[in-house]
Amino acid sequence: MSDIRQTKQKAAILGYLRSVKTHPTAEIVYSAVKKEMPNISLGTVYRNLEEFSKNEIIGKLEVAGRKRFDGDISVHGHFICEKCGRIDDLFFKKKIKIDFPKKYSINGIDLTIKGRCKKCEK
């Protein structure tokens, strides 16, 4: 039977992702982790990020044709600035109610708002 093993690489990737409030790409995670672990490979980073997100240990978004990862899996939405690309977390004070058809079994909700951030609003 298959088992999942602990490795330094996994710990470093997860540690980094949880230490930032940004939503880095695999490439960015790779560069960051590489500083402490120069031999880590990009493939390992991709493989683990993908595995973590499949196991719902981290979150994944897709923006402008790239995958971005999120160390925070609490319920929240995202704001994406269409000009500069910045991504902010959105935490809502009031619960959002939606009347959802019962014919599906829900696993996750993604609420993304696009627009302009303060800086980019001319």
Add this chain to the structure above:
Amino acid sequence: MSDIRQTKQKAAILGYLRSVKTHPTAEIVYSAVKKEMPNISLGTVYRNLEEFSKNEIIGKLEVAGRKRFDGDISVHGHFICEKCGRIDDLFFKKKIKIDFPKKYSINGIDLTIKGRCKKCEK
């Protein structure tokens, strides 16, 4: 000054997208339009889909690393089955209220729900 021209290709792409209720990839649009217009090129399809979505004539989603296009730009959400990949439109009867921070200028909202469709729910 630059102007935008009407072409058969644009009409065919838009016509196809509006004739279906699916959310096809550029590749799928290409195959479909190619039946009526065998010389159309994939590059043209990509170029026009991108232009249409920039001008908000069509919608664009990103699912599983691919862009998908939506001929329907009315306000609605999407359901994505994580197993079979099917995408359904979600129309809500009641307006959804969210308490959104005023510091952004909003341009669009994307509500995507992931889970299992009836068929894939074992």
Add this chain to the structure above:
DNA sequence: CTTGCTGCAAAGGTTTTGCATTGTT
């Protein structure tokens, strides 16, 4: 006529994958 659009094919960027080796359990 002017110049935007197309078709073609090549290039670009991101992500995945095969395989020999290394490291966990």
Add this chain to the structure above:
DNA sequence: AACAATGCAAAACCTTTGCAGCAAG
């Protein structure tokens, strides 16, 4: 000792782009 995970590099995949010829206005 078994075999999952890694590093490396090649391959796969999707999308963008340069350019010469075509076609819309």
